[in-house]
Amino acid sequence: MMKYFHSWSGGKDSTAAIILDHIHGLPPSRIVFCEVMYDRKNGISGELPEHIDFVKNVAIPKFAEWGFTVDLITAETDYLENFFHVISKSRNGNNGKMRGFPLSGRCTIQRDCKLKPIGDYYKRLGQKPADFTQYVGVAIDEPERLERLRGTNKVSLLERYGYTEKMALELCKEYGLLSPIYQYTSRGAAGSARISVFPKWPI
Template sequence: MHYSLSWSGGKDSTASIILAHEHQEPLDSIIFVEVMYDLKNGISGENPNHIKFIREKAKPLFESWGYRVEILRATRDFLDFFSRVIEKPRKHMDHKGKKFGFPTYGRCGVKRDLKLKPMDDFYKTIDDEIIQYVGICADERRRLDSLHKQNNRISLLEKYNITEKMAKEKCEEYELLSPVYSYSKRGGCWFCPNAKLAEHREIKRIFPDVWEQFIGLENVPNVANNKFNVFGKSLYEINRELESEEVKLCRN
């Protein structure tokens, strides 16, 4: 039996590792998949502060506890995903021959292609039966109900009755709360349609050139999903809002 944990670096999966350590639960591998924005130029899709936390703080500590920590990457990146030509469009949608463009709100193909595939490829190298620890808290009943239908997945947070609030406190106790929680309630790719204004503000500040390239993708021709967030603001609208903030700060 091989016990593995898919680790995002967020509070729930990190608290699960801490619980395994505290209670001597079996844990053979910790898997973090780094989604890349631009693989060729080494630009991560993770917030720079978060990936630094993963590589320089959390990973070394977990390894000192005796755990195997693997940081995986797909062979493709977000720009590949954006430029992929659609060969089989969805029903009632005439998108054949167009570039895919931005991920669709609520239906992220990036996760399937750039996050799940490297993980699946890793698990194919394991000969033993695999049990996965999943970071679902004791007070997330709907998600737990779905989890209980899967025989090979376990929540240590449920086992030890850890709520979301308690998971965050557990990470703080070990000084393992990712810095992204200082301005966001979630982690994830910075180019995600679910990203909030505070996350965009941080990327514009840290990666100004990359941010300019990113918003410029809305001008690429022959794209099926040519707007960043069809249910909210476009990237140009978000950028204008951020620039307006900067002007106000300068005046003050």
């Protein structure tokens, strides 16, 4: 039997997909949220404080009220470990150096702290891509992103029901499920995680 999962970031598009699932009474699905940690040892989230508060204290209770199960997962690594990781397999002569700040287009934080734990989550459940459908938040006015979904197990409910990014935002507002980060940013994702507290070392 096909199983359904929402890959949820707390952003407007993936949240709107869950709302649409609820509105249209689709087959039962689970919601997966991966919290990127800044410092696991001391329990410091890498998510913006107001965003993770929204996720845990506003959205998750509402989704539970609607009958969804929400699985909150984290990676076994964090931002600090990634930052201070000493390179040992470099092809560019960087062995012995710290990895440092993540690079645009080659973000090891996204890879190690978000994508890997999500992949591990499905493996623990014994799920192969052919066995489940992954709902993702991609709007109809994002044609390039939609095209990348073709031939995969990922489905956009925003595309199915004809929602643009603006419509998704308004839907979240209507249901009281718009993250406060949209007061000062147009997009919520791993890249929106806190950057105000960086590692400090003696100079």
